[in-house]
Amino acid sequence: MPSPYRHKDFPLSSLNQGGRQLVRVHCRYCKRTHNYFPDDLIQIFGDVDVDSLMDRMTCEGGKHGRLDVSAFMPTGSQSVGLRIRRLVAIKIHRVPVWRED
Numbered sequence: 383m384p385s386p387y388r389h390k391d392f393p394l395s396s397l398n399q400g401g402r403q404l405v406r407v408h409c410r411y412c413k414r415t416h417n418y419f420p421d422d423l424i425q426i427f428g429d430v431d432v433d434s435l436m437d438r439m440t441c442e443g444g445k446h447g448r449l450d451v452s453a454f455m456p457t458g459s460q461s462v463g464l465r466i467r468r469l470v471a472i473k474i475h476r477v478p479v480w481r482e483d
């Protein structure tokens with residue numbers, strides 16, 4: 383029986399089990415859709431619940447509200463020409479913090 387305190391109902395890592403599922407993120411406002419590998423998203427957000435990405439991810443076009451996030455398994459014909467957004471690098475902003483002595 384699952385614990386009532388379980389927060390990860392559907393973690394990103396579960397998408398790698400039993401086939402290679404991808405994550406599709408769609409903005410209803412500007413109609414952008416991007417496909418991601420779960421492993422790339424895990425590097426950024428950790429192994430979080432897939433549904434929680436709706437609130438964690440933001441549209442690059444602006445503040446367009448919650449994004450539609452769904453996991454899918456590309457079928458043979460779908461995977462032809464399917465563009466997948468890959469993580470190239472994570473840039474870390476260095477913010478100076480000062481103190482008067």
Ligand SMILES: [Zn+2]
Binds near residue numbers: 411412414443444446
């Ligand atoms: Zn948008």
